[in-house]
Amino acid sequence: MSTPEKRTFPAQLVLPPRTISGKGTAVGLIDECLVFGKRGVVVCGGSLQKHGALTEALDRQASSEGIVTFQHAGGEPTVAQLEALIDAVRAHGAEWIAGVGGGSVMDLAKACAGLLNAPLPAIDYQNGEPIPASHVPFIAVPTTAGTGSEATIVAVLTNTGTGTKKSIRHASFMPRLVILDADLLMTCPPRVIAHCGMDAFVQAVESYVSRGSTWITEQLALKATGMIHETLLPMFDGGKPEEAQRLLEGSYLAGLALSNARLGLVHGLAHPLGARYHLAHGHVCAVCLPPVVSFNRNAMGDKYAALSNAVGGDFQKECETMLERLDIAPPFAGEEVIDRQGIIDETLASGSTAANPRDVSEADLIQIIEALFQG
Numbered sequence: 001m002s003t004p005e006k007r008t009f010p011a012q013l014v015l016p017p018r019t020i021s022g023k024g025t026a027v028g029l030i031d032e033c034l035v036f037g038k039r040g041v042v043v044c045g046g047s048l049q050k051h052g053a054l055t056e057a058l059d060r061q062a063s064s065e066g067i068v069t070f071q072h073a074g075g076e077p078t079v080a081q082l083e084a085l086i087d088a089v090r091a092h093g094a095e096w097i098a099g100v101g102g103g104s105v106m107d108l109a110k111a112c113a114g115l116l117n118a119p120l121p122a123i124d125y126q127n128g129e130p131i132p133a134s135h136v137p138f139i140a141v142p143t144t145a146g147t148g149s150e151a152t153i154v155a156v157l158t159n160t161g162t163g164t165k166k167s168i169r170h171a172s173f174m175p176r177l178v179i180l181d182a183d184l185l186m187t188c189p190p191r192v193i194a195h196c197g198m199d200a201f202v203q204a205v206e207s208y209v210s211r212g213s214t215w216i217t218e219q220l221a222l223k224a225t226g227m228i229h230e231t232l233l234p235m236f237d238g239g240k241p242e243e244a245q246r247l248l249e250g251s252y253l254a255g256l257a258l259s260n261a262r263l264g265l266v267h268g269l270a271h272p273l274g275a276r277y278h279l280a281h282g283h284v285c286a287v288c289l290p291p292v293v294s295f296n297r298n299a300m301g302d303k304y305a306a307l308s309n310a311v312g313g314d315f316q317k318e319c320e321t322m323l324e325r326l327d328i329a330p331p332f333a334g335e336e337v338i339d340r341q342g343i344i345d346e347t348l349a350s351g352s353t354a355a356n357p358r359d360v361s362e363a364d365l366i367q368i369i370e371a372l373f374q375g
């Protein structure tokens with residue numbers, strides 16, 4: 001009996017309608033946003049101050065155009081921060097929302113645009129209430145290359161009351177416009193480049209081997225794997241604008257792939273571990289990658305060879321070399337496992353784990369967790 005042909009498209013393919021890519025393009029942000037309406041809010045992080053040309057352009061145009069800037073306090077966005085932002089944006093009467101920053105700023109701004117006109121409090125949607133479609137345009141301008149949030153329909157929010165991180169998602173959350181500008185990445189510190197870049201790399205790999213992958217997401221994910229592998233180390237060591245542009249584009253392609261194919265066990269583990277140990281998401285993803293690749297290897301089939309080809313060497317070894325070269329320390333080695341059963345239960349319940357190419361049992365997880373925590 002012949003095997004059924006691989007699906008070409010996912011049941012629903014969601015892509016940003018317009019993406020501008022090139023060094024220096026972000027200074028045109030406000031002009032681009034004015035297409036969506038006169039009143040808007042730009043959500044940004046502290047790092048925006050490093051980008052003189054962009055802040056000048058924002059200050060100049062914002063004052064005359066009914067546009068306000070909202071600075072995120074930092075850290076991964078919480079439901080409480082989102083509800084405060086929604087109140088402020090409603091009071092301003094904004095017609096669009098732009099996010100200029102890393103994954104946290106992006107998720108906060110995206111969730112705000114997504115729920116701006118929703119009738120219930122944000123917490124209810126995080127707890128599973130069906131999300132209505134949003135008509136509020138969201139414009140994404142990443143200043144890090146990692147989460148791929150500028151290319152996804154997902155926003156991850158932390159509930160500080162329960163200490164859990166959960167995503168909210170809706171096809172209408174996809175950014176209406178994305179601007180990928182190397183200038184914004186050039187001032188990103190090496191540690192952030194390493195952690196975010198490894199998040200992007202893991203997203204490319206996991207979406208490539210995901211059970212939800214289709215022909216189109218495989219093309220995006222495999223290309224992203226090679227682009228991120230080729231540019232992440234040079235960018236960690238300083239890097240040129242051309243490499244920054246390519247890393248941003250690779251991260252964006254990985255975001256498109258994951259948004260349409262889901263992820264795998266690394267991301268299933270990363271949320272419960274990250275929440276308990278208060279570690280950067282990309283840091284946790286990076287250190288979980290080698291044991292998960294080893295676990296998945298036989299289930300990857302021909303894709304293991306394709307990944308090795310994309311990185312120019314045995315894939316498992318290349319993953320380990322990347323961690324060494326990026327100076328990513330194993331944060332769990334020799335530590336006590338906090339709430340082992342909770343970590344296992346959350347990992348098994350995760351949609352990312354469900355998309356992993358190999359079935360994952362409780363016994364498998366115990367072994368992987370042991371490997372991570374071995375001193």
Ligand SMILES: [Fe+2]
Pocket residue numbers: 147199200203267281285
């Ligand atoms: Fe991630």
